[in-house]
Amino acid sequence: MQVLKFGGSSLATPESIRKVGEILQEETVKDHTIIVASATGKTTDQLLNCGALAAKGKQEYKEKLQGITQRHLEIIKALLPVTNQSSLLSKIMQQFNEVDDLCNGIFLLRDFSNKTIDQLLSYGELVSSQILSAYLDSIGIKNKWIDARELIVTDSNYTKAVVDFNTTIKKIQDALNIVNEKVVIVPGFIASDDNENVTTLGRGGSDYTAAIIAAALKASVLQIWTDVSGLMTADPRSVNHARVIPRISYQEAMELSHFGAKVIYPPTLQPVMQSQIPVLIKNTFIPVDPGTIIESNADHTNKTIRGISNINHIALLSLEGSGMVGIPGFSKRLFETLADNGINVILITQASSEHSICVGVEEMNTYKAKASIDKAFNHEISRGLVNPLVVEKDLAILALVGDNMKSHSGTSGKMFGALGRNGINIRAIAQGSSERNISAVIAVNDVQKGLNVLHEEFFETTYKQVNLFVVGTGNVGSKLLSQIQQQQHYLQKNSRLQLRVVGLANSRKMLFDDEGIDLQNPGILQNAGEMNLDEFIRKIQTSNLRNSVFIDITANEAVAAKYADLFSKSISVVACNKIACSSSYKNYKYLKDIATEHNAAYLFETNVGAGLPVIGTLNDLLRSGDKVNEIQAVLSGTLNFVFNNYNGSKTFASVVRQAQDEGYTEPDPRLDLGGTDVMRKIMILARESGQVIELDDITNESFMPPACMQGSVDDFYNEMKKHENHFKNIYEEANKAGKKLKFVARYKEGKASVGLQQIDPQHDFYHLYGKDNIVLFYTDRYKDQPMVVKGAGAGAEVTASGVFADIIRAARV
Ligand code: ADP
Ligand code: ASP
Ligand code: MG
Numbered sequence: 091m092q093v094l095k096f097g098g099s100s101l102a103t104p105e106s107i108r109k110v111g112e113i114l115q116e117e118t119v120k121d122h123t124i125i126v127a128s129a130t131g132k133t134t135d136q137l138l139n140c141g142a143l144a145a146k147g148k149q150e151y152k153e154k155l156q157g158i159t160q161r162h163l164e165i166i167k168a169l170l171p172v173t174n175q176s177s178l179l180s181k182i183m184q185q186f187n188e189v190d191d192l193c194n195g196i197f198l199l200r201d202f203s204n205k206t207i208d209q210l211l212s213y214g215e216l217v218s219s220q221i222l223s224a225y226l227d228s229i230g231i232k233n234k235w236i237d238a239r240e241l242i243v244t245d246s247n248y249t250k251a252v253v254d255f256n257t258t259i260k261k262i263q264d265a266l267n268i269v270n271e272k273v274v275i276v277p278g279f280i281a282s283d284d285n286e287n288v289t290t291l292g293r294g295g296s297d298y299t300a301a302i303i304a305a306a307l308k309a310s311v312l313q314i315w316t317d318v319s320g321l322m323t324a325d326p327r328s329v330n331h332a333r334v335i336p337r338i339s340y341q342e343a344m345e346l347s348h349f350g351a352k353v354i355y356p357p358t359l360q361p362v363m364q365s366q367i368p369v370l371i372k373n374t375f376i377p378v379d380p381g382t383i384i385e386s387n388a389d390h391t392n393k394t395i396r397g398i399s400n401i402n403h404i405a406l407l408s409l410e411g412s413g414m415v416g417i418p419g420f421s422k423r424l425f426e427t428l429a430d431n432g433i434n435v436i437l438i439t440q441a442s443s444e445h446s447i448c449v450g451v452e453e454m455n456t457y458k459a460k461a462s463i464d465k466a467f468n469h470e471i472s473r474g475l476v477n478p479l480v481v482e483k484d485l486a487i488l489a490l491v492g493d494n495m496k497s498h499s500g501t502s503g504k505m506f507g508a509l510g511r512n513g514i515n516i517r518a519i520a521q522g523s524s525e526r527n528i529s530a531v532i533a534v535n536d537v538q539k540g541l542n543v544l545h546e547e548f549f550e551t552t553y554k555q556v557n558l559f560v561v562g563t564g565n566v567g568s569k570l571l572s573q574i575q576q577q578q579h580y581l582q583k584n585s586r587l588q589l590r591v592v593g594l595a596n597s598r599k600m601l602f603d604d605e606g607i608d609l610q611n612p613g614i615l616q617n618a619g620e621m622n623l624d625e626f627i628r629k630i631q632t633s634n635l636r637n638s639v640f641i642d643i644t645a646n647e648a649v650a651a652k653y654a655d656l657f658s659k660s661i662s663v664v665a666c667n668k669i670a671c672s673s674s675y676k677n678y679k680y681l682k683d684i685a686t687e688h689n690a691a692y693l694f695e696t697n698v699g700a701g702l703p704v705i706g707t708l709n710d711l712l713r714s715g716d717k718v719n720e721i722q723a724v725l726s727g728t729l730n731f732v733f734n735n736y737n738g739s740k741t742f743a744s745v746v747r748q749a750q751d752e753g754y755t756e757p758d759p760r761l762d763l764g765g766t767d768v769m770r771k772i773m774i775l776a777r778e779s780g781q782v783i784e785l786d787d788i789t790n791e792s793f794m795p796p797a798c799m800q801g802s803v804d805d806f807y808n809e810m811k812k813h814e815n816h817f818k819n820i821y822e823e824a825n826k827a828g829k830k831l832k833f834v835a836r837y838k839e840g841k842a843s844v845g846l847q848q849i850d851p852q853h854d855f856y857h858l859y860g861k862d863n864i865v866l867f868y869t870d871r872y873k874d875q876p877m878v879v880k881g882a883g884a885g886a887e888v889t890a891s892g893v894f895a896d897i898i899r900a901a902r903v
Pocket of ligand 3: 097294297352353354355
């Protein structure tokens with residue numbers, strides 16, 4: 091004897107019912123088979139909606155009901171040969187007429203009690219099972235339809251009735267033992283009470299019907315046929331990489347279903363577990379998939395965690411007060427009050443100080459809970475011993491489930507570490523003493539992210555997904571995008587990182603794609619929406635994707651002003667933009683602190699020396715306990731290029747123009763020529779060395795005639811031409827002395843300065859070619875011979891690679 095249950099999605103359309111027919115052609119020859127059928131597709135929801143509309147006096151229910159009726163009639167017409175249709179059509183039509191009468195009654199009386207709800211919903215299963223029965227007959231599977239209301243007896247707790255097992259088991263055995271047919275069809279979900287009123291077993295309860303019958307008949311197996319290939323490591327609608335769990339214990343499966351895995355209705359496993367009947371979960375649409383077996387001796391791989399599930403619509407109730415400490419009976423009264431009001435407690439935590447008790451309940455119960463608990467503790471509240479009940483809504487429970495947790499330490503550390511790194515705030519925690527489940531209460535908005543974070547942490551050793559939001563598609567930005575595209579495969583394979591650009595913008599356009607923007611298409615932004623920075627930032631925050639990194643490759647102040655908002659949501663920032671780091675010390679420090687506080691990375695290596703590891707090296711020196719005493723550096727790729735290429739043969743202005751054309755300068759080249767850019771860089775190095783310093787504290791001996799620095803960029807070029815002699819003199823003077831010109835930055839004893847210097851051939855700076863930068867760190871450990879970082883310090887390609895390196899560092903945080 092075997093019991094097979096088919097869910098609503100397996101019975102939604104004529105095509106899916108044909109698939110069910112094919113499965114049953116094979117299965118019914120193997121053994122006596124009881125088939126339990128749910129209502130088709132979303133019928134239960136739709137019937138409920140009709141009733142609710144009627145109860146509100148809304149005539150639209152008629153149209154909706156007409157839709158449901160029509161859908162069923164069409165299924166019959168599509169499935170049965172024309173000659174067999176009429177008797178079934180009239181039988182089903184008659185039942186929908188009863189539904190119509192019922193809704194009309196609800197409409198007139200405006201009364202929609204739980205008893206009426208059950209009566210209304212029962213038609214869903216009644217008609218679907220009759221249709222399936224007739225269809226199976228038509229394809230040669232002879233069967234007998236038996237009404238579940240004659241088999242399953244419950245109390246009168248309508249909508250979630252409790253089964254009277256003794257009577258039910260006897261009725262099932264009596265009824266089925268006298269059936270001659272090898273195949274029996276029973277509607278799921280419905281039952282009746284002692285007075286023969288129809289009751290239901292709770293939403294999703296067809297699974298339970300099937301389990302009760304399986305247990306009563308000591309079936310060899312209970313098969314649950316649905317629209318997924320088994321019980322999965324997480325809800326596949328929320329976690330793309332969820333995978334099927336091949337074998338699992340009853341207890342683990344029960345825990346997962348209690349904590350939200352909808353694929354099995356929670357009470358289902360109880361009756362079959364007692365009789366040790368294995369449960370097989372199978373996919374109607376891909377029957378060759380092996381599915382999941384739930385049994386007592388589920389094999390134990392070394393996996394500590396079996397699955398992750400969530401329950402939304404949770405509220406936390408906190409009862410707090412000094413009057414609770416050490417006095418027995420408080421919690422008893424709290425739970426009694428909840429129980430008396432029919433409020434189910436999903437999770438409990440109590441601090442050992444006994445100062446507060448916190449319980450998680452379904453959100454719909456909050457009003458009732460607040461009123462009844464405040465009433466029950468009225469006496470204590472009025473004397474100030476206990477505070478009125480505090481209710482927090484819009485919460486959800488995330489639960490990690492696995493039998494093996496008890497023999498492993500560190501699971502909760504890993505769980506909360508991963509959630510914390512992603513800025514998910516935990517409101518309450520509970521761990522069952524069975525150690526089969528750790529639950530965390532979080533904001534419902536964080537559920538999707540939380541599920542994915544935990545799934546990645548516990549199941550996806552293969553790779554970590556990193557979601558990038560890139561602003562700026564100029565020289566550096568476009569190089570970065572092509573480097574990312576080129577390296578994606580390598581990083582996934584060798585570093586287990588899956589980088590995806592999920593948001594992309596420049597000053598005109600912006601684009602989002604949670605699945606990753608196609609970087610191979612260079613014109614992808616052309617047809618995108620208009621850029622709106624506030625919208626872009628809001629979208630990052632609302633997408634709430636795990637491991638999010640914002641990458642600023644602009645020189646824009648408004649973009650830099652958004653970092654704090656991002657850090658406060660634990661989103662890391664990689665900035666090529668120097669504005670934030672070189673703004674006021676107060677802002678620099680604030681950003682670093684807020685990033686640390688929210689576990690976000692704030693990386694800006696390319697602010698100094700483009701791709702050269704200057705800030706990283708400095709940080710490493712400091713972290714390892716060294717102390718920086720002096721920094722000498724040539725930090726302007728532009729100025730180096732200019733002074734390395736200028737010898738009076740071409741005008742100074744044309745050499746500057748060449749530097750700009752080759753992409754070495756800031757968008758406004760005066761920031762380079764006037765020394766501001768170098769001042770910012772040495773200030774950043776001084777700040778990173780621990781110095782409180784502002785731009786005004788830095789001495790700048792500029793070599794530029796003041797007239798060149800006024801007006802527009804065009805004026806700047808024109809003025810430089812007029813001052814050609816000035817530049818030529820500077821060059822000649824150095825050249826005569828056998829020296830080279832370098833624009834040098836220096837930081838020593840808390841003071842910083844920048845200025846043009848003549849460098850003699852013995853100096854480390856002398857042999858510095860092209861657009862190279864050099865930094866000398868004099869530290870306690872590098873006293874006489876400095877630590878030297880030298881190499882190309884400008885250019886889109888190297889800057890992009892520096893940004894890329896920061897992204898990888900941020901991804902590893
Ligand atoms: P049926 O109509 O067959 O009873 P349900 O909709 O009740 O089907 O249950 C199947 C659905 O449960 C799946 O489509 C899936 O979206 C959802 N689900 C939630 N959690 C899990 C999980 N851990 N494993 C598999 N499915 C899950
Ligand atoms: N049709 C019922 C529901 O949707 C029972 C079930 O499908 O299991 O809740
Ligand atoms: Mg179901």
